[in-house]
Each structure stands twice: as C-alpha cells, then as structure tokens.
Amino acid sequence: MERRGQWWALAVLVLPVLLISVDSTVLGFALPYLSEDLGPTGAEQLWIVDVYSFVLAGLLVFMGTLGDRIGRRRLLLAGAVAFGLASVLAAFSTTPMMLILARALLGVGGATLMPSTLSLIRSIFTDDRRRRTAVAVWSAAFSGGMAVGPVIGGWLLEHFWWGSVFLINVPVMVVLLIAGPLLLPEHRDPNPGRFDLLSALLSLGAMLPVVYGVKIAATSGFTWSAALAVVVGLGLGVLFVGRQRRLERPMLDLALFSNRMFTASVVTNLLGVFALVGLLFLVPQYLQLVLGLSPVTAALWMLPATVAGIAGALLAAWLARRVRVPVLVSVGLLLGAAGFLVLTSLGTTAGLAAVVVAFVLVGGGVALSETLTNDLVISAAPVDRAGAASAISETGYELGGALGTALLGSLATAVYQSGVTGSLSAAPHDPAMDTAVAAAHDTLGGAVSAAKSLPAPAAEALVTSAREAFVSGLHVTAWAGAAILLYTAVQAYFLLTRGRRPANTKETPLPV
Template structure:
C-alpha cells in the first residue's frame, strides 16, 4: 500500500501530462493568429503543428531506455528544463521556420517527459488496483489539460500576442523542477546492459525519412521522391528490428510485443489518437474562422467534451472491476465513432450543437478506452523495463497523433483547395486563415464571396476527415474487442 507521499508524487507526475495536453489544444486555437503574423504556407503550418509529435515519436524509445539506465527521475527533470527553455524560444519566434525549430526542440524535451511519468507510476504503485486508479488520474490530467488549454489560451490570445500560449509552459516546468526532487523516487533498471549507439541512431534514422516522405505528400501530393523517402525509412526500420532480435541486450525488447494485451493496446492507442488528433487540427479553425467565435467562446463550447474525458478516465478503473476490459475499450471507441458521425452534419452556416455533442462523445469514449489500454501496457511489462514499455506506448500515441495531423490534415487541405474557384490567390488556397486575410484586402463583395467559398470548402474537408475518423474508430473498436480478450487481461482486472 502507498502513503501520502506517493499520492503527492502522482500529483507532480500529472503536471507534464497536463502541460502536453494544454500544448496540443492551445496551438490549434493559435493557428489563425500564427497565419496572420508569420504567414506560413500550408506545408509550413503542418510542420508547425506536427514536427513536435514526430520528434517525440522518433526519440521516445531512446529516451525510455535512457531513463531505465540513468534514472527516470533524473531524465524527467532534465526534460523539464529543456522543455521550458524551448518554450521561451517558441514564444519569441519571428518566422515560421524559427517556430518549426522551436517546436522540434519542444519535441526533444517532451520525449524525456512522457515515458518517465508512466514508468515512475509503475514503480511507485505496485498494487494493480492502486496503479489502475493512478493511471486513471494520469489520464484525467490529460483530459483536464485539454480544458485548461483552450480557455487559458483563448484568454491569452485575446489579451496578448500568440507567443504567450507557449510561455504558460514555463511556470509548470518550474514547479516540476522545484518539487520533483523531494517527492519523486529515483527508479532505474538495476541491470540495464550495454548501451547500443547504433540502435539509437537506427531508431531515429528510420523515423525521419518516413516523416519527410509524408511531408512531401502533404505539400506536393504522391511523388516518386516521397515514395522513395518512405521506403528508405521502412527499410531502416527493418534493419533496426533485425538488430534488436540479434542483440543479447537490445535497446528495444521486442518480446514485449509477444504479449497480446501489450501489442493490442499499443495499436489501439495509435489508431484512436490518429483519428482524434486529425480532427483537433480542424475544429478550432472551424469554430473561429467559419462560425466566427472568439477564441475564449470557442474554448468554452469545448468544455463539455473535456469534462466527459475526465469522467470517462475516472470511471474506467471502477468499470473495469465489473465489465470485460475488451468490451469497455471497444465500447469507448465506438462511442467516439458516433461523435465523428455527428460532425458530418455540420455546415458552413452553423453546426455548433453538433460540434459540442460530437466532442463530448469523442472525449468520453477515447478517455475511457485509453485509460484501460495504458494500464494494460504498464501491467504487461516487468518493472525494470517500465521505461521502455512506456516509451513504446507513447511512441504509438505520438506517431498516431502526428500521422493523423499529417494524413487527415493533408486530405482536408486537398478537399479545401479543390473546393475553391479557379484563380483564387495562392495565399487563400494554402489555409483558411490565409483566405480570411486575403478577403480583408479585397473589396467587400469579392471578399465576402471568397469567404463563403473558403468556409464551405473547409467544411467539406472536415466532413471527409470525420468520415475517415468513423471508419478508423469502428475498425479499432472491433480490433480491440478481438485482441484484448478476458483471459489475456485477467491480471489487469485483478
């Protein structure tokens, strides 16, 4: 059993999760302001959004195994300092390129935070029931950050410049740095084995060409160069996997994937986040630039979804004692799919009620399922490999989010461009924010015509993305029901 100090430690570990979820939603609301000030192209805007997640995805496995070796608390505190410094750089960026670099550095810092939090929870809470409650609180912190981010960010955007949304990271990191050393225990693998620099290099080298290829598709469509880049990345990934099989002490323990609950949970998380984050890229722009809501008002309309997410996360631990985990995870994802279905009913002239209902179902369903799958991931791994297991889970999470933004965002952008009349200015064709800025420079009649066509095209792009989300979540729900069966999850539900 754990005491008061351990629960205080949990409160500290929730801080990085809170911060990362705040960043996820804040940036979406800041995009219209970024478009006006820094004038990014469509491709640059996608880079600004998802370079952070791609850097996380590329570095999480390395950072997770590094935490197992040098100490998870030490890595967490180092990452907090780096994350705070990169936040300052992002806040005072003077160009789209500079902001992309700052976001990349934020990803490096963030890669040290996420695996450390879950692995420390595994070390602190050894009782399965208490660990499930701790992970539920951890997940609820993620959902509450999604509520705090838009409201706080919206207020900042109405009173200060867009860079202020990054400065809110600094005080949170300072609290973590000041309090963490006193309440967090150090934990590491007592026999980590020899560190393999080549495996570390291969893990990153496999990710970056894939990222580059996806970005080429986003900017120029499917080309030979994009295909070659992706194939190079996949080839290096195969080399990395084969090396792990050959090593006596691999950087990534592939035996973890032989556990059906572990591998099924990782894939479920990745696909669920793929659908959700792809839409989070679009909805804040729809609320502000199509419906004309202010940032604060738009954020307040998203609060019910976040409350549903907190409730879903906290209910997960209680429901798992009474209902099969596979059924709960599958049910949560199918509820989220209904939310996506509701979004197909919005229009350029209205649809706020559909957005609120959709995001409420989405928030509650995804929070319920991911709380349980995270518990399965952590429970399936031995304590000494908790950092690596957490890193694999978070890699799937971040890769799913980044791919969701890149692929679904690119699909929405393609639909948006195809819906605009011939001869529309390139700046208006790149982004909806660019169309709004261009319309302001035209005479009233022409400007209004551009706005109407741009808003309609953007809404159609959101419809296509929502239908894709329905398909992905229905498939993921069925897959979870099949893979996360009762027998495999009996240890988790004890």
C-alpha cells in the same frame, strides 16, 4: 513509499501530462494567428503542428531506456529544463522555419518527460488497484489539460501575441523542478543495457522520412521524392528491428510484442489518438474561422467534451471491476466513431451544437478506452523495464497523434485546396484578387487574412468559398475518423479477448 507520499508523487507526475495536452490544444487555437503573422504555407503549417510529435515519437523508446539506465527522476528533471527553454524559443520565433525548429526541440524535451511519468507510476504504485486508479488520474490529466489550455490560451490570444501560448509552459516546468526532487523517488534498472545511440538514430531516421513522404504525397500527389523518402525510412526501420533482434539488451524489447494483449493495447492507443488528434487540428479552426467565435468562446464551448474525457478516464478503473475490459474498450471506441459521424452534419453557418455533441462522444469514449489500454501496457512489463514499456506506449500515442495530424490534416487540406481552387477559378483577374486567391489556396486562415485587403463583395465571396471548402474537408475527415474507430473497436475486442498476460507479472489480471 507510504500511501500519502504516493498520491503527492502522482500530483507531481501529472504536471508534464497537463503540459503535453495543453500544448496540443492551445496550438490549434493559435493557428489562425500564426497564419496571419508568420504567413506559413499549408505544408509549413502542418510541420509546425506535427514536427513536435514526430521528433518526440522517434526518441521516446530511446529516452525510456535511458531513464531505466540513469534514473527516471533525473531524466524527468533534465527534460523539464529542455522543455522550458524550447518553449521560450518558440514564443519568440519570427519565421515559420524558426518555429518549426523550436517545436522540434520541444519534441526532444517532451521525449524525456512522458516515459518517465508513466514508468514512475509503475514503480511507485505496486498495488494493482491503486496503480489502475493512478493511471486513470494520469489519463484524466490529458482531458484536464484540454480544458485549461484552450481557456487560458484563448485569453492570452485575445490580450497578447500568439507566442504567449508557449510561455505558459515555463511556470509549470519551474514547479516541476522544485517539487520533483522533494516528492519523487528515484528508480532505475539495476542491470541496464549499454547506451545505444545508434538504435536511437535508426528509430528517428526510420520515422521522419516515412512521414515526410506521406505528407508530400497527400499534399502534392505522388512524386519520386516522396516515394524515395518512404523507401529510405522503411529501410532504416528494417535495420532498426534487425539490430534489436541481435542485441542482448535491446533498446526496444521486441519480446513484449509477443504478448497479444500488449500489442493490441499499443495499436488501439495509436489508432484512437490518430483519429482524435486529427479532429483537434481541424475543429478549433472551424469554430473560429467558420463560425466566427473568439478563442475564449470557442474554448468554453469545448469544455463539455473535456468533462466527458475526465469522467471517462476516472470511470475506467471503477467499470473495469464490473465489466470485461475488451467490452469497455470497444464501447469507448464506438462512442468515438459515433461522435465523428455527428461531425458530418456541420455547415458553414450552423454546427455549434453538433461540435459539442461530437466532442463529448469522442473525448469520453477515447479516454475510457485508452485509460484501460495504458494500464495493460505498463503492467505487461517487469518493473525494472517499465521505462521501456511506457516509452512504447507513449510512442504509439505520439506517433498516432503525429500521423493523425499529418494524414487526416493533409486529407482535409487536399480537399480544401481542391474545393477553393475550383470555386475561385472564375474570379476576376486583377493583382489584388490574384494575390488573395493565392493566399486562400494554402489555408483558411490565409483566406480570412487576405480578404481584409479586398473590397467588401470580393472579400465576402472569397471567405464564403474558403469556408465551404474547409467544411467539405472536415466532412471527409470525419468519415475517415469514424471508419478508423469502428475498425479499431472490432479489432480491439477480438485481440484483447484472446490476449493473455505474460507469465512474469504478478499483478491481479484485469477482468478480460
């Protein structure tokens, strides 16, 4: 494929990446409107956010292998149709459960998009340096989506209903369906393994019960149902791994994990995104519901972080030719940890400058590290198995995002609920106040909405207590995120320094 055609193909491949990042950030800004309109409980709100990532992560490896088998371009275009239709269903949802179902279907469609994009980059860009640059552009598209999504979404939220944030997916999918057949080459494994539906079901069955159990334990305390869900999920995980070891052509190539550099890169991606997405779940709510900013204004204040993320991704390829990759990855993660520490200074009346500084550090640092680890992951596998390797990388990314929302979001929710319950326990007991307190217990958005039906003094007391409890939860989450990124930085440095590339790749090694 000629050089100009390669870059036009890359332009098409970043469209699904933009959608994924737009979808993750826009939803955070729409949560206050969802809380007011649909009235979800705290648990339902978390499911609305993270069921997409859970389903996507559970199906990624299967879809990556399917793309190797039937053709990556074909799978990408089929996924575009599914993603567009699910977006329409989400936009017109009338109940929390309907929206959760629509988000799950979005996860099915998204699972076909992500491994196809990264694996096609692996097959289109055979030159090591160009491929690294292409991966940097691919990574920068995530940050670009974080910039475009909140601004467009904020404008939509101020002029239309919350469902409009899902409809922005549709025109992008239409462009992909038109340009994809014209500009993207088809590529598949010439000797694919058999279609293994059982392995796909086992991988999904292993993930969902474990995450469900963790969510229940985080929000309601230890229960036998939570423990049973975790045990069932772990048991199915053992069956999945055992099946992969027995199959001649497994869905998940466990041999890839024998390479320390590959494994370290996947784990680094997972933990980095774990911290970042947990932050993206909370900060938009802080800007709107605590500081009182409009959606568009809140989105504009996040633009500096987006610029930092794009710069970190694009500089990664250039810096990797001059500085050892383990050092760069660790420095990026340490910058992210510093950003989380800045968030511990937030208050209920002031904190805008701290949010900007923190997001610049986290966005730029994580983008720098993950651009390099993504390149290490896809270059570790033979080109015919690029779909499976890309799927493993994306599984780590999406699983990290899902767990970040579930665990860090649940941690913040638990601290919030404990704080708001304690502060409002002495409130006068009348029917209106009791109803408002019950609404405030689940989410900050519920507290703000319920306060509108109360007299001014009671409304102010309710909102003030809820905001203070929310900021306390954000502080605890920020300390947890800083600790996670600090640990990841140290682990990545030592594992990547000792790692090596597999013998079956002919790429010029990164300066490790």
